[in-house]
Amino acid sequence: MNKKIGLVGISVCCLSLNLAAQEVDKTPPPILVQVDEAKEEAITALTWVPGTVMSQTDSDVASEVDGRITWMANVGDSVAAGEVLAKIDDTRLQITLSQNQSNIARWRAQVTLFEKRLARYENLEASKNTSRGELETVVADLENARQELEQATLAKNLTEYHIRQSSVKAPFTALVVDRIQAPGEYTSIGQTLIRVVNPNNIEVQVKAPLSVLPFIESGMQVNVLSKTHGVMESVRAIVPVGNENSRMMEMRIALKPGDFPIGSAVRVAVPSSEEHGGVTIPRDALVLRKSGTYIYQLNQDNEAQQVKVETGVGMGSRIEVFGEVDPTQLVVVRGAERLKQGQKVRHEWTGDSLTALN
Structure with a gap:
């Protein structure tokens, strides 16, 4: 009789252990997320204005003598300063x-x-x-x-x-853009023969609203962006003169050779407010819900902590946030919609961002 009771007790204990193990197995695994940094940085509102890449030296070259054109450089030719662009019969x-x-x-x-x-x-x-x-x-x-x-x-x-x-020479390092006349034609004094640009001396011509004038200065760094890439370059010149119709002024942004092709359409981020300190996060980190806007940060145990925030000034792909944001903790930028308070995650650095592990 005692043996039967002992067997029953052992069976009950094993059943309890099995149930406990099943309960443990029901604990969800760490969710996979991508994360980035919250940063304390100088913040200013930015206005994106259109610009055009141009050469500072774009010239229509003419001849000082008249006569029949015997030779001319081809479109696309690169001609060093002082070398011949065209020849006139002498x-x-x-x-x-x-x-x-x-x-x-x-x-x-x-x-x-x-x-x-x-x-x-x-x-x-x-x-x-x-x-x-x-x-x-x-x-x-x-x-x-x-x-x-x-x-x-x-x-x-x-x-x-x-x-x-009668040998018309390049006034600077010149790329032939267009032949206005052709060999065999007769040219007169001052008549344009050929159009050339200097491909090594380029800049962005920008039309910006006069309202940004108090926040910009020559030499400051601005972001210049095309559809393919972006660069940080310096403001070369500011022309603080507008007109009554557009209220726009002109800016020139110096570029390095090869930054963008001449004629490219670009956008330039121009400061439009005073600079102040604050915390920024990637825009993708924001979780929008009926009860408000939230982000998830990770504590030392890789647990997701929900933080309610309000947004401020946008700065490209990042945005200023107000709330109990810890700039020393990572912010979830992918997978935050599925997270709950205290949920475990896993991640690692990949390139400029952090990505979850399997």
Whole structure:
């Protein structure tokens, strides 16, 4: 009889242990979440304004001489400063140069002749064998010949200059954007031949509201963003002049070569309020519910702690929050909708964010 009672007791104990184990097994495993940091940082309201990437040196290059175009750089060619962009036929100028050289030789001979005549008349005048008037005439003829020789030399120099200018050279490191004329066509003085830009000297032209003027200054860093990537660059210049219609002013943001292609449309984040300190979190960390806005932070035991917050200034992908937010604790940015107060999670660092482990 006692043996049966003992067996029954053992069976009851085993059943209790099994039930207890089943209860333990019902405890949910740590949920998988992605987390990021809460940060204490300087905060300012940002206004995103459109901008266009442009070259500071965008030029329509013309010729200083007229004539038929014999050669021109192709669109897309990169030409170093001082190298040839286009060539103009200089046959007529070479003929003019030969005429100039002939004139110089003729007037040089005249100057030599009148110098010898002057010397002879000075000797005659010293011996009283000629009149003063004849001597003065020879002096005038010599001076006139010298002036003509000077004019002929200047004409030759000008022709040589025009010959040099018949090879139109790049005023800076130039990328050929467009050929306004083509080889074989006749060009006139000042008529645009070719459009070039300097691809190494680029900036963003921005139209910003005048209301941001008190919060910006030359040299400050701003975020410049395109559809593919973003950079932080400096404000090069501010033109604090608007008009009565748009109330917009112009800003120029310096860029590094290769930041963006010339002509790209970008957006620039311009400060529009005074700077103050605060706590920011990723926007994705916000959990919106009927009772309010919440975030989940992780304590030292990797347990989710629900924190009610109010939002403030937005800063790109982050946003200012007010509440009992601990900037030393991680914030859940993925999977927060499924969390409950005190629930366990697991995670690890991956890149710039923290991601849950399996």
